[in-house]
Amino acid sequence: MREFGYQRVFDVPGAVALGADPEARYLGGGTNLVDLMKASVERPALLIDVRELPLDRIESTDDGGLHIGATVTNSDLAAHPEVRRRYPALAQAVLAGASGQLRNMATVGGNLLQRTRCAYFTDPARPCNKRNPGSGCAAVKGEHRNHAILGATEHCVAVHPSDMSVALAAFDARVTYETATGPGELPLTEFYLPVGDTPHLETALPPGALITGITLPPAPVAATSRYRKVRERASYAFAIGSVAAALDVQEGAVREVRLAFGAVASRPWRARAAERALTGAPATAEAFAAAADAELAAAKALPHNGYKVTLIRNLVVAVLTELTEEAAR
Amino acid sequence: MSQSTASVITLNINGEKHTLPVDHRTTLLDALRERLDLTGTKKGCDQGQCGACTVLLDGRRAVSCLQLAVAAEGREITTIEGVADGEQLHPVQQAFLDLDGYQCGFCTPGQICSAIAMIEEHAAGWPSAVTADVRPEAEAAPLTAEEIRERMSGNLCRCGAYVSIVRAVARAAQADDAQQPPVSDELARLAGSEQKEGVA
Ligand SMILES: Cc1cc2nc3c(=O)[nH]c(=O)nc-3n(C[C@H](O)[C@H](O)[C@H](O)COP(=O)(O)OP(=O)(O)OC[C@H]3O[C@@H](n4cnc5c(N)ncnc54)[C@H](O)[C@@H]3O)c2cc1C
Ligand code: SF4
Ligand code: FES
Ligand code: FES
Numbered sequence: 001m002r003e004f005g006y007q008r009v010f011d012v013p014g015a016v017a018l019g020a021d022p023e024a025r026y027l028g029g030g031t032n033l034v035d036l037m038k039a040s041v042e043r044p045a046l047l048i049d050v051r052e053l054p055l056d057r058i059e060s061t062d063d064g065g066l067h068i069g070a071t072v073t074n075s076d077l078a079a080h081p082e083v084r085r086r087y088p089a090l091a092q093a094v095l096a097g098a099s100g101q102l103r104n105m106a107t108v109g110g111n112l113l114q115r116t117r118c119a120y121f122t123d124p125a126r127p128c129n130k131r132n133p134g135s136g137c138a139a140v141k142g143e144h145r146n147h148a149i150l151g152a153t154e155h156c157v158a159v160h161p162s163d164m165s166v167a168l169a170a171f172d173a174r175v176t177y178e179t180a181t182g183p184g185e186l187p188l189t190e191f192y193l194p195v196g197d198t199p200h201l202e203t204a205l206p207p208g209a210l211i212t213g214i215t216l217p218p219a220p221v222a223a224t225s226r227y228r229k230v231r232e233r234a235s236y237a238f239a240i241g242s243v244a245a246a247l248d249v250q251e252g253a254v255r256e257v258r259l260a261f262g263a264v265a266s267r268p269w270r271a272r273a274a275e276r277a278l279t280g281a282p283a284t285a286e287a288f289a290a291a292a293d294a295e296l297a298a299a300k301a302l303p304h305n306g307y308k309v310t311l312i313r314n315l316v317v318a319v320l321t322e323l324t325e326e327a328a329r
Numbered sequence: 330m331s332q333s334t335a336s337v338i339t340l341n342i343n344g345e346k347h348t349l350p351v352d353h354r355t356t357l358l359d360a361l362r363e364r365l366d367l368t369g370t371k372k373g374c375d376q377g378q379c380g381a382c383t384v385l386l387d388g389r390r391a392v393s394c395l396q397l398a399v400a401a402e403g404r405e406i407t408t409i410e411g412v413a414d415g416e417q418l419h420p421v422q423q424a425f426l427d428l429d430g431y432q433c434g435f436c437t438p439g440q441i442c443s444a445i446a447m448i449e450e451h452a453a454g455w456p457s458a459v460t461a462d463v464r465p466e467a468e469a470a471p472l473t474a475e476e477i478r479e480r481m482s483g484n485l486c487r488c489g490a491y492v493s494i495v496r497a498v499a500r501a502a503q504a505d506d507a508q509q510p511p512v513s514d515e516l517a518r519l520a521g522s523e524q525k526e527g528v529a
Contacts, residue, residue, distance in 0.1 A: 005332020006353045006399050027400065034356070034395045035376055046332050047353070049400050075389070079455045081465040088463050095458040099483020100447060102377060104389040105396065235458065235482035 001037050005046040009053060012210065016180050018048045019208040026050050026210060028071065028110030031102050036115060039122050041131055050109070055212055058082065064218035067176075070109035070211045074098070074164070077108060087216060089225035089244045093167035096229040099236050109211035112165055112175065112191070113203070116158035116266075117238055119143065129155050130199040137199075140302070146240050149299040149308045151265040156199030157302060159263050160192065161238050166262035167227055169270045170244040173216050177209040184209070192267030199266070221246045221256045224327050228319050229262070230311060239263040241311040247323040249283045257320070259295075261312055271295040274316065283324045285317050292316035338402045342367065343411025357401045358382045358393035361408060369409035369438045373485070380484035383439035384408050390446035392483075409438035412445060421445050421501040430497035432488035440484045444498045447480045448505055471513040472502050496520060 006027075009015040018024055023045035027033060036042040055069035058080050066082055077083060078094040098106065120126040120138040127136035139147055139157050147157040165188065173188040186204055193201055205211070225246035231237040242262035248255040257278045259271040274295035281287040292313040299309050339348045340360065347365055358375070361367040361384075373381030375394045382393040385407035412419040421444045424430065431437040451472055456463040459479040460470040470476060477498050478491070486494065499520035 001354045003334035004353055005334060006336065006397070007332070008400075027397075029395075030397060030400065031377055031392075031395050034397060037354075038375070047397075051400070075450075075455070078463075079453070084456065084463045084465050091456065091463045092458070095456065095460075095463070099380065100450065100480055101380060101383055101390045101392045101443065101483045102395075104386075105391050235479050236485075 001040065002043045002045070004037075004044055006049065007046065008049045008051075012053060012055075012178050012212065015048055015050060015053060015210050016178050016208065018046065019210055020180050021046055022207065024048055024208075026109070028107035029073070029102075029105035030110075031098070031106050032110060032114040036122070040124055041115075041122055050210070051107070055109075061215065066216045068108055068214045068216070070213050071107050074103035074106040074108070074111060075100070077164075078103065085223070087167070087171055087219070087222045087225065089222070089227040089246065090164070090167040090171065090216075092227040093163040093229075093242075093244060096227060096239075096242070097163040108164070108214060111162055112211060112214075114162055115202075117161045118147065118158040121158065130158060130202075133198070133200045143304075144302045145304045146238070146263065147302060147305055148265045149296075149301050149305060149312075150261075150269055151195060151267070152300070153195045153197065153199075155197045156195050156266065158199070158266060160265070160267050161263070162268070163227070163229060163239060163242060163262060166242055166260050166268040167225075167244040168214060168216075169268035170225070170246060170258040170260035171216055171219050171222050173214050175205075175214055176212045177205060178212050179206050179209045183212070185215075188214075188268070189270050195266050202266075219246070219258075221248045221258060224248065224323055225258070226319050226323055226326075228315055230315065241308050241315060243312065243315040243319050245316070245319045245323060247283075247320055247327065249324055249327045252283055254278045254281050254283050254287070257291075259291075259316065261295075264299075264308060264312060271316075273297075278320075283320070285321055288317045288320040289313060336399055338399055340365075340398065340401060340406060341404070342406045343408060351398050353397065353399050355398045356394055357384070357396040357398045357406070360398040361393065367408050367410055371435055371438055373436070373439075378485075379436070379439075380443060381436050381439040383442045383484065385442055385446055388446065388449070390443050390483075407442070409442055412441065419445065420504050421448070421498070424497040424500040424504070425494075428493050428497040428500060430490060430494045431486075432490045436484060436486045436488075436490075440481070440486070440494055443481060443484045444501060447477075447498070448502045451476070451480065451502070452505065472499070472516055473513045474499070474516060474519055477502075477516075 025044040027047040229242040246258040261269040274291040277291040277294040371381040373379035
């Protein structure tokens with residue numbers, strides 16, 4: 001591991017002033033950054049510890065939404081009564097990730113910016129365009145059982161590992177940030193950049209930006225929502241496929257639906273084609289499957305991950321069926 | 330801008346202050362084991378994947394292998410060496426002893442620290458990934474074997490002592506008056522010593 005300086009910051013202007021150094025990184029819980037530093041994938045010269053910043057609150061907004069500070073831990077997010085009441089799928093998504101220990105350490109800002117778990121990315125001996133631009137992608141012809149079926153290019157087929165961000169994508173969350181020249185905001189669905197031929201450029205955040213929080217707009221439909229994750233063992237593993245869904249059924253027809261998929265792309269995948277296909281359609285298993293097919297028509301499977309297309313289709317039908325039954329109770 | 334890559338820090342461990350110089354690269358786990366001779370905390374994977382290095386930070390469980398020592402300054406650190414009350418074992422330690430919640434014992438300090446905090450998380454009403462309804466209006470989930478397995482899933486045991494670990498955690502949770510809601514009937518049975526069937 002490269003040697004590094006360490007600074008604790010107590011206010012946002014102090015943080016972004018230090019963050020202007022291109023060799024600096026913000027340190028949240030460290031559960032991803034420290035791991036990657038041990039592997040020499042990340043080699044910062046300075047860590048700016050953000051955990052003492054006054055960004056650890058969850059507050060209702062005037063319009064009835066929620067603002068979640070960037071240093072709120074994953075545990076506190078999932079335990080918060082307003083999150084559980086208004087956006088239950090968000091609490092479920094966070095609880096489905098990592099372990100009790102890691103959720104106590106991990107912060108909201110760090111969770112959004114965690115890097116892919118593609119094994120070649122963390123192995124500096126292998127080619128990887130994301131870690132070392134232009135070196136190639138070892139996964140395309142290698143081990144890619146858990147890689148992308150949507151939005152990937154031959155330059156990178158990695159998936160984003162966050163469960164939390166899948167629920168956030170379904171609920172139209174916005175990421176707020178601060179830079180040395182002022183604040184800014186990005187919709188979560190535009191926060192992660194398309195892969196293109198630049199997989200090393202992952203987000204639309206300006207250089208040195210400090211994430212200050214996430215704003216969730218009011219979404220009555222989110223009160224009937226669910227996150228379901230499939231993994232290779234029952235717990236403490238990353239998703240091989242997941243779905244966040246919210247559903248409003250009136251007289252047997254879909255009035256409003258939100259759908260996002262996890263572990264299928266380099267970013268949480270908001271399934272807008274499926275949402276369009278379902279809105280106004282009867283709330284039946286056939287219609288749910290047809291909507292999933294509408295979204296998955298664009299899927300391009302690799303030799304070893306074709307199962308994900310079926311997996312996501314089945315998950316969509318199962319979760320929407322459960323939500324229809326829940327709404328009828 | 331040149332930054333110092335080492336600092337003299339003071340760590341508050343089990344109620345005692347320890348002042349030591351550290352290279353910033355030092356994890357809390359390595360500081361405990363290699364510098365302070367607190368070797369109860371174990372190193373399994375060193376990557377956050379096994380839970381053997383679990384300690385309590387300000388009362389909450391955390392993996393010390395991904396926690397930088399310098400970033401732990403100012404926090405209250407409790408290791409397995411600090412959970413007992415003098416000669417009186419912590420109820421979770423006693424339950425692991427009574428119900429054989431281990432085989433080789435390597436994962437045990439992490440399991441015990443994790444279970445101590447897990448029982449408090451449940452008492453505070455935190456839901457888990459297997460809680461059927463996470464909404465605050467729903468009845469708080471009673472502690473079942475399924476809930477214990479999910480909540481303890483961040484602690485792996487290479488010996489596979491999980492069956493008795495779940496029973497030991499159940500026994501300790503049952504003994505804890507703060508458990509609201511109380512443990513499930515299934516769990517009370519699991520925690521009871523009559524469960525030692527088959528043993529002559
Ligand atoms: C064994 C293991 C299993 C896991 N399983 C899952 C899982 O199943 N699902 C899942 O979703 N996740 C999982 N995770 C990942 C975990 O959720 C992330 O590591 C965690 O959320 C990152 O948060 P952090 O605060 O620790 O980030 P850090 O490690 O501190 O930082 C991560 C990145 O974010 C940057 N950063 C941090 N805060 C800010 C800020 N405020 N502004 C700008 N940049 C910032 C850092 O510079 C760094 O680049 C797992 C991790 C481990 C180790
Ligand atoms: S999939 Fe992406 S992260 Fe994995 S080896 Fe290819 S370029 Fe690297
Ligand atoms: S040694 Fe820390 S989790 Fe394995
Ligand atoms: S008792 Fe041996 S690893 Fe758990």
